[in-house]
Amino acid sequence: MITAKASLQKGLDVYSIRQQFPILNRKVKGKPLVYLDNAATTQKPQVVIDALVNYYGNYNANVHRGIHTLAEEATQAFEATRDAVQQFIHAASREEIIFTRGSTESINLVAYTWGRKNIQAGDEIIISHMEHHSNIVPWQILCEEKSATLKVIPVNDAGEMIFEDYLKLLSPKTKLVAVMHASNALGTINPVKQIIDAAHKSGAMVLIDGAQSAAHLYIDVRQMDVDFFVFSSHKVYGPTGVGILYGKKNILEAMPVFHGGGEMIKEVTFEKTTYNDLPYKFEAGTPNIADTIAFKAALDFINETGKDNIRRHEEELLHYATNQLQQVPGLKIIGTAKDKVSVVSFVISKMHPQDIGILLDNSGIAVRTGHHCAQPLMYRFGIPGTVRASFAVYNTIEEIDGLIAGLHKTIKMLS
Amino acid sequence: MNHQNTIAAIEKEIVAEFSLFDSWDDKYEYIIDLGKRLPPLELQHKIDENRVKGCQSAVWLVAEYRDGHIFYKADSDSVIVKGLISMLIRVLSGQSADDIIQANLDFIREIGMTTHLAQTRSNGLLAMVRQMKSFALAYKLKNAATT
Numbered sequence: 071m072i073t074a075k076a077s078l079q080k081g082l083d084v085y086s087i088r089q090q091f092p093i094l095n096r097k098v099k100g101k102p103l104v105y106l107d108n109a110a111t112t113q114k115p116q117v118v119i120d121a122l123v124n125y126y127g128n129y130n131a132n133v134h135r136g137i138h139t140l141a142e143e144a145t146q147a148f149e150a151t152r153d154a155v156q157q158f159i160h161a162a163s164r165e166e167i168i169f170t171r172g173s174t175e176s177i178n179l180v181a182y183t184w185g186r187k188n189i190q191a192g193d194e195i196i197i198s199h200m201e202h203h204s205n206i207v208p209w210q211i212l213c214e215e216k217s218a219t220l221k222v223i224p225v226n227d228a229g230e231m232i233f234e235d236y237l238k239l240l241s242p243k244t245k246l247v248a249v250m251h252a253s254n255a256l257g258t259i260n261p262v263k264q265i266i267d268a269a270h271k272s273g274a275m276v277l278i279d280g281a282q283s284a285a286h287l288y289i290d291v292r293q294m295d296v297d298f299f300v301f302s303s304h305k306v307y308g309p310t311g312v313g314i315l316y317g318k319k320n321i322l323e324a325m326p327v328f329h330g331g332g333e334m335i336k337e338v339t340f341e342k343t344t345y346n347d348l349p350y351k352f353e354a355g356t357p358n359i360a361d362t363i364a365f366k367a368a369l370d371f372i373n374e375t376g377k378d379n380i381r382r383h384e385e386e387l388l389h390y391a392t393n394q395l396q397q398v399p400g401l402k403i404i405g406t407a408k409d410k411v412s413v414v415s416f417v418i419s420k421m422h423p424q425d426i427g428i429l430l431d432n433s434g435i436a437v438r439t440g441h442h443c444a445q446p447l448m449y450r451f452g453i454p455g456t457v458r459a460s461f462a463v464y465n466t467i468e469e470i471d472g473l474i475a476g477l478h479k480t481i482k483m484l485s
Numbered sequence: 486m487n488h489q490n491t492i493a494a495i496e497k498e499i500v501a502e503f504s505l506f507d508s509w510d511d512k513y514e515y516i517i518d519l520g521k522r523l524p525p526l527e528l529q530h531k532i533d534e535n536r537v538k539g540c541q542s543a544v545w546l547v548a549e550y551r552d553g554h555i556f557y558k559a560d561s562d563s564v565i566v567k568g569l570i571s572m573l574i575r576v577l578s579g580q581s582a583d584d585i586i587q588a589n590l591d592f593i594r595e596i597g598m599t600t601h602l603a604q605t606r607s608n609g610l611l612a613m614v615r616q617m618k619s620f621a622l623a624y625k626l627k628n629a630a631t632t
Contacts, residue, residue, distance in 0.1 A: 454542075
């Protein structure tokens with residue numbers, strides 16, 4: 071413990087971190103796995119896997135209902151995750167943390183409840199050109215239903231939102247601004263505080279999609295003054311199937327319910343049902359108990375590692391990877407924003423991203439290829455897709471060297 | 486009449502060829518080479534109507550029916566997909582509609598290219614095979630209707 075702490079003071083001991091992720095020991099196509107697809111999902115530390123096994127092995131029970139010991143233990147562990155999430159994003163109260171299946175469901179929940187109640191014909195919703203489909207389609211559906219208009223903030227050649235154009239789009243008609251904190255396809259970090267302040271000044275609410283920021287950046291929803299903030303456990307070292315919707319308490323209280331069923335009710339008669347208080351009002355049915363409980367272990371892991379340490383390490387990886395990639399002949403980085411999370415997207419002239427991805431996999435290197443669920447953004451850059459390498463806390467400089475070597479080999483094979 | 490080998494025989498040949506490779510790199514080098522040698526599809530065929538749906542890479546496929554046999558031509562912007570297409574064409578092109586419909590195409594698995602059959606959005610081989618078979622089915626039905 072003393073040595074671990076001592077090394078943390080100097081920064082981050084990536085090799086002791088790697089030991090906590092059992093999957094990093096496996097081989098792919100006979101080569102040690104180099105996992106660079108962290109923007110899709112991160113790997114899980116042993117503590118998360120243990121928490122899942124421990125729940126099913128020792129206190130599996132339904133939450134909030136039973137009076138027996140197992141139910142009590144499960145409920146306590148489940149609710150402990152809510153407290154941990156509240157602290158993780160610095161929310162004012164635990165009632166503001168709603169568990170969903172993922173960021174996508176969180177955004178849909180807001181669109182279907184808040185959106186249906188508050189968006190009228192002629193209203194406008196602003197998104198950006200770099201959004202993930204999850205933060206485009208729910209608003210398209212809503213706008214179509216309500217005869218409202220979707221407005222899009224343009225993006226410059228570096229992959230940055232053009233802020234002056236955003237200000238021009240804002241008007242009294244704007245009811246909501248829904249933008250991503252960081253881009254999954256390009257890595258761009260958007261100036262969310264300025265975006266939120268400008269929207270509020272104009273009388274609009276703001277939803278921030280934190281799917282790509284929660285694992286990398288310090289999140290303080292109160293400091294941001296954001297109305298809704300969403301993210302997913304599985305991109306933050308936690309299990310799949312757990313999402314977070316943060317909303318300001320007064321806004322959530324005024325929102326109609328989403329799914330009807332158990333848990334979200336206070337009293338049901340055939341004449342009328344009264345709804346439960348926050349946060350349960352939005353959590354109908356038996357939740358994803360095991361994964362939610364295990365998510366706390368992921369948050370504990372991040373807290374112990376230190377978000378500043380993680381950020382510093384990932385910035386070092388990003389900087390190194392960017393420099394090395396720029397020296398690969400024919401390679402062009404797509405997305406050169408000043409502020410980026412640890413994501414590098416690139417294309418290589420005359421080579422299909424999919425071919426590059428297949429051949430890198432041959433060297434045990436996992437990257438993502440394609441449009442990254444951001445087709446409008448790919449059209450903006452006139453490309454069918456990119457190769458994307460995205461880094462997490464356990465990645466190393468040596469792995470980036472492996473990526474570069476793999477790319478040289480790939481280029482040789484393809485040309 | 487038909488001097489062409491059966492589907493099963495050609496599949497066997499391909500499996501035997503691949504058994505000579507002892508690394509993934511060698512297999513892919515061979516597939517890339519096949520891809521590079523596949524004649525490009527004429528521009529007039531590279532239209533949306535001929536696009537195989539469900540591929541991350543663009544794939545165009547056209548089929549022609551001659552003397553009871555179906556002949557395929559295809560192209561892709563991915564050279565690896567082109568290599569895989571080249572093998573599918575070698576196996577299926579010139580065969581009868583019935584044989585194509587019934588083909589198991591186990592060689593894809595046997596040469597270790599199962600990744601390309603996975604049900605992911607990025608893999609187009611499965612969509613290719615489906616499209617080739619649906620051409621065969623369409624010709625068969627059309628034939629049955631006219632005779």
